[in-house]
Structures are given as structure tokens and as C-alpha cells.
Amino acid sequence: MxxxxxxxxxxxxxxxxxxxxxxxxxxxxxxxxxxxxxxxxxxxxxxxxxxxxxxxxxxxxxxxxxxxxxxxxxxxxxxxxxxxxxxxxxxxxxxxxxxxxxxxxxxxxxxxxxxxxxxxxxxxxxxxxxxxSEDQIGYLAGLVAGEVAKTRGGKVAVIGGVDQPSVRRQVNGFGSGVKIACSTCIAYGLYSGTFESDPKLSTTVAHLLTDRKVSVVFNAASIFGTMTLKNLTTQQGIYAIGSGSDEWVTNWAYGSVPGSEHVLTSVQMDYTVLVRSVVQSVLKANMTGGGTVFYGVNTDMRQSAIKLAPAHEAGGVYTKEVEEKMRGYVKDLTVGKLTTGVDHKSGDSRSSGSSSTSVQLLALTDKPSSSANNNKSTNSDDNTVSSSHQNHASSAYKVPRLLLDPLPLLGGMLSLFIACLVIQAIDLIGPWVVL
Missing domain, CATH: 3.40.50.2300 (Response regulator)
Incomplete structure (x- = not known):
């Protein structure tokens, strides 16, 4: 009602x-x-x-x-x-x-x-x-990622938090935006299952994405996503797209945190615009209850509740040319010439044929392919990774052989025990032997 x-x-x-x-x-x-x-x-x-x-x-x-x-x-x-x-x-x-x-x-x-x-x-x-309009948040990030990745390997990714409609809207909006900006790019996606800090899981996710040689990653997982992006920007030189606030300001502390030079931009949810608009509507007696009101992009930045933050230190990658293209995309999205293709209720993609997702989903249990070698990768195989990452992953999870097979350890301990007995016996009888 x-x-x-x-x-x-x-x-x-x-x-x-x-x-x-x-x-x-x-x-x-x-x-x-x-x-x-x-x-x-x-x-x-x-x-x-x-x-x-x-x-x-x-x-x-x-x-x-x-x-x-x-x-x-x-x-x-x-x-x-x-x-x-x-x-x-x-x-x-x-x-x-x-x-x-x-x-x-x-x-x-x-x-x-x-x-x-x-x-x-x-x-x-x-x-x-x-x-x-969360689908527009993901869509803008996908457009930026696609434009930047055109000349950087053509692989991008979005880190989602809990698999629920609000997050799916961002994830599938991201995939749709990538396809518009770079039709040959591959967009990966995953759901971490959390929005909170989890260092071990964050490392797992970072390995998954670096194994696939992604060049740009978008945060749709709040604190968990930021933690993972900090890992990727500092350790791997991967470019980051923040969300919610201007993360270069809030989470990279105005560029004082390592990796800040790899923060391309952030898709900001401008609460100033949203709160101002809601209060003005109430004071003009034209607000409605019993339903949902959506706020999204607008070519007038003062009225746009969703907008892109400045490039800050990443201007050499998120160039003026890319910014100009983004202004064109925003205009087309504002007037309806572009649509995200995401169903609001479910968060699923309506424009991916028989699939409900616009990204190639990765499971957290995915392992690097054993067939990969010579640091080669392909665009069509999710499991193909560089051999250097395979070696790193295998050594990180290697279990000591003695823990898997205790018999050699027991045998060695028995031999040592017998040797000690022999030495003690020689100490006792040695003088009598000499006499």
C-alpha cells in the first residue's frame, strides 16, 4: 500500500x-x-x-x-x-x-x-x-573496469559480500557494465559470504584473483572487500575501484596508506544528495510511504546520488579520456539509453540469456589448474593460472610428511632408544673389559 x-x-x-x-x-x-x-x-x-x-x-x-x-x-x-x-x-x-x-x-x-x-x-x-540504485553502482564500476582493462589483459573482477539481492544487484550490474565498455573482456565474480574482516579468507580470495591475472577489481563487500583490495594493490599492483565512500580518502587515508596509487576511483553513494532530496520532498509534501524510493545517477552532479570519485593518484590510468567516456555513459544511463539489465527483486541478470549472472562466478574452493605451466594463461579457462602461483599455493598448504605417515617417525624413535641403551651398557662394562 x-x-x-x-x-x-x-x-x-x-x-x-x-x-x-x-x-x-x-x-x-x-x-x-x-x-x-x-x-x-x-x-x-x-x-x-x-x-x-x-x-x-x-x-x-x-x-x-x-x-x-x-x-x-x-x-x-x-x-x-x-x-x-x-x-x-x-x-x-x-x-x-x-x-x-x-x-x-x-x-x-x-x-x-x-x-x-x-x-x-x-x-x-x-x-x-x-x-x-545498487545495480547502477555496479554498472558504473564495470564500465570503468572495462575501459581500463582494454589495454591491461582484459580480465576484471568484483568481490561480493553475502550472496543476497542487494549484493547481486552490484555484482550483476558490474558484469553488464564490463560488457558494454569491453565486449572481449572477462568479468569474474565471487561471493565471500561476509562483509567483515577475515584475513585468512581475504588471502584466499586474493590468490584466486591473481591466479586469473585480473587487472582491475571492484569492492562490493564492504570491509572485507577493502581488506582484500589493500592486499591486491600493494602485493600485486592490481587496480582497485572502491565503493560507498571515496575510499582513497576514507580507507587509504588521503593517499598515506600503501597501494593508494592503484585506487582508480570509487563509486560513491552520496548521502548528502539523498538525505537532502528526501527531506525536501517531505517539506514539499510530495513524499510517499508504503513503498521504495530509488536514487541513482544524474548528469547534474549536485543531484546525482551515485557518482564517481576523482582519480587522485591514478590519473595516468584512469585518464581524462576514460573520464570523458564515463560522462557519456552517465548521460545515457540517466536518460534510459543504457540500462543495467538487472532485476531489482532478485538481483539476477535479465540480459545474460539462460544464465542469471552476468559474471563468471568463482567458488572459494576453486584450485589452480595443475595443467598450467610456463606462466601461460588463456581468456577462456577459469582454471588456468601461472605456474609461479601454483608453486606458491602448493607450498602454502603442504602438510609435513611425518604428520601424514607416523611410521618412519616411530621407527626412528625406537632406534634412538636402543642406541641409548647400548651406550649405557658400554659405560657400565667398559672397565671390566679393559682389565
Missing amino acids: TTTLTLASVGSNSNVNIGLVLQGGPDGTKDGTQNALALQGLKDACLSSLPSSSGYQYKSCTPHTYTPQSETLGAYSGLIPSKSGENDFMMALGYYPSKAIQTAANSNGNKLFAIVDFEFTPPVGNIASVMF
């Missing part, structure tokens, strides 16, 4: 109280983070004087922000319901506030709520689910 969101308790000539619930944690508002961008969006839209000539239905707006102590379900459970009485409209970021938002919405049927990066299915009548 779709419901027009109107501020039932607020007169048209009154002040509106807007509550923004930020993500929890101690570093929540540092430069470039989602919280910092969202705060700016609230400041841009929630003004002390709203111009009626621009379509605003209210006189003024007062912002309120709340930050839980941690990013857990429990941290939000008391916060949001307790603050809902103080605000005419409340919005929160991410999955963890979802249950608290629903509790508050159920108890305040005449109040307005929204949640970003989470989709209620089935929808809740007085909650708007606000989403970035």
Missing part, C-alpha cells in the same frame, strides 16, 4: 521537526563517512526559513540528530521510539535501526518515517524505504 506522507500534526505555516538517526560508533562523522555526508544533506534541506516560492508547504525546519553508542539492533531499540514523539519526521541509516523504526511507526500511525539502505518487504504504510 502506498501512502502520501503528509505531516498530519503540523500546520502549513508551522515549524517542522526533522530527526536524523546516524550510524553508531566512535568514528561516525569523520570526513567522507556516510554520517558526515548525511549530516550535510540535513543541513542543506532543513532550513530556519523555507521559501514558499520553491514549493515548500511549511514555514521553517528544525533539525535533530541522534547517534547510538554502537551499531547494533539493541542500540537503536530504545532510541528511536523514545525520540519519535519529539519529531514530525524521522529517518535512519542502514539495517540496524530497521526494527526500531518499524516499532515506532506502528505506535505512531500519523507520523512519518524513512529508512535508508533497507527495504521493507512487505512495505509499511508510513515508512518510506529509500535505496540507492
Whole structure:
């Protein structure tokens, strides 16, 4: 059910109280983070004087922000319901506030709520689910990867986190974008099964991708993806495409972290644009609840919720020519000339024939091919890797033979024991033999 969101308790000539619930944690508002961008969006839209000539239905707006102590379900459970009485409209970021938002919405049927990066299915009548077009995020990354890989071996990859629709939308969007930019390129993909830090698994994934000689990798796995990209950029010189924030700023610390010169760009989700647009829509009384609102690319950067970060140190690879091509792609995507070919509900590819995926999926159990030799590889064989990587992999997982076959060890210990007995006997009888 779709419901027009109107501020039932607020007169048209009154002040509106807007509550923004930020993500929890101690570093929540540092430069470039989602919280910092969202705060700016609230400041841009929630003004002390709203111009009626621009379509605003209210006189003024007062912002309120709340930050839980941690990013857990429990941290939000008391916060949001307790603050809902103080605000005419409340919005929160991410999955963890979802249950608290629903509790508050159920108890305040005449109040307005929204949640970003989470989709209620089935929808809740007085909650708007606000989403970035995740397929476009992957699609832009795929276009960049394809353009760069044309002259760098033609193999690219995307690291997905948990295999779920939101991640599949990015993974399959990536594959579709690669095909548009470089029809001869191979796009690999994998699902790590996690978004969290896992050094051992990260090393496994890095080996999988270097074995296949990829030259560009896109992060669709949050913290896990960043960890793996840092490994690939520093150890292998592979080029990285970040996501969410400008990762060169947030995760490579303005170029002070090793490997930063290999960060091509990042596909940014601009929370400033998104929050500003949502709040403005509420204040103009044209927002709807009970459904999902999508924000994506736009040729006007001020209105584009999804955009590419600058090349920073990688300008020699992510060149002005590539940037110009990307502007053309964005324009075509904005007007509908290009589409991602991804089904929103499932996250599957609709444009890959009988297959539901637009990438060649790799399993974490995949092993390098024993037939590979002489450092040769082919574009058509997922299992063909360089012999140097094979040797590295085999030595890394080699089990000591004594642990596999204990008999030689036992025999050696018995021989040593007998030798010790003989030596002791000689020590005892030696003087008598001499006499």
C-alpha cells in the first residue's frame, strides 16, 4: 500500500521537526563517512526559513540528530521510539535501526518515517524505504573496469559480500557494465559470504584473483572487500575501484596508506544528495510511504546520488579520456539509453540469456589448474593460472610428511632408544673389559 506522507500534526505555516538517526560508533562523522555526508544533506534541506516560492508547504525546519553508542539492533531499540514523539519526521541509516523504526511507526500511525539502505518487504504504510540504485553502482564500476582493462589483459573482477539481492544487484550490474565498455573482456565474480574482516579468507580470495591475472577489481563487500583490495594493490599492483565512500580518502587515508596509487576511483553513494532530496520532498509534501524510493545517477552532479570519485593518484590510468567516456555513459544511463539489465527483486541478470549472472562466478574452493605451466594463461579457462602461483599455493598448504605417515617417525624413535641403551651398557662394562 502506498501512502502520501503528509505531516498530519503540523500546520502549513508551522515549524517542522526533522530527526536524523546516524550510524553508531566512535568514528561516525569523520570526513567522507556516510554520517558526515548525511549530516550535510540535513543541513542543506532543513532550513530556519523555507521559501514558499520553491514549493515548500511549511514555514521553517528544525533539525535533530541522534547517534547510538554502537551499531547494533539493541542500540537503536530504545532510541528511536523514545525520540519519535519529539519529531514530525524521522529517518535512519542502514539495517540496524530497521526494527526500531518499524516499532515506532506502528505506535505512531500519523507520523512519518524513512529508512535508508533497507527495504521493507512487505512495505509499511508510513515508512518510506529509500535505496540507492545498487545495480547502477555496479554498472558504473564495470564500465570503468572495462575501459581500463582494454589495454591491461582484459580480465576484471568484483568481490561480493553475502550472496543476497542487494549484493547481486552490484555484482550483476558490474558484469553488464564490463560488457558494454569491453565486449572481449572477462568479468569474474565471487561471493565471500561476509562483509567483515577475515584475513585468512581475504588471502584466499586474493590468490584466486591473481591466479586469473585480473587487472582491475571492484569492492562490493564492504570491509572485507577493502581488506582484500589493500592486499591486491600493494602485493600485486592490481587496480582497485572502491565503493560507498571515496575510499582513497576514507580507507587509504588521503593517499598515506600503501597501494593508494592503484585506487582508480570509487563509486560513491552520496548521502548528502539523498538525505537532502528526501527531506525536501517531505517539506514539499510530495513524499510517499508504503513503498521504495530509488536514487541513482544524474548528469547534474549536485543531484546525482551515485557518482564517481576523482582519480587522485591514478590519473595516468584512469585518464581524462576514460573520464570523458564515463560522462557519456552517465548521460545515457540517466536518460534510459543504457540500462543495467538487472532485476531489482532478485538481483539476477535479465540480459545474460539462460544464465542469471552476468559474471563468471568463482567458488572459494576453486584450485589452480595443475595443467598450467610456463606462466601461460588463456581468456577462456577459469582454471588456468601461472605456474609461479601454483608453486606458491602448493607450498602454502603442504602438510609435513611425518604428520601424514607416523611410521618412519616411530621407527626412528625406537632406534634412538636402543642406541641409548647400548651406550649405557658400554659405560657400565667398559672397565671390566679393559682389565
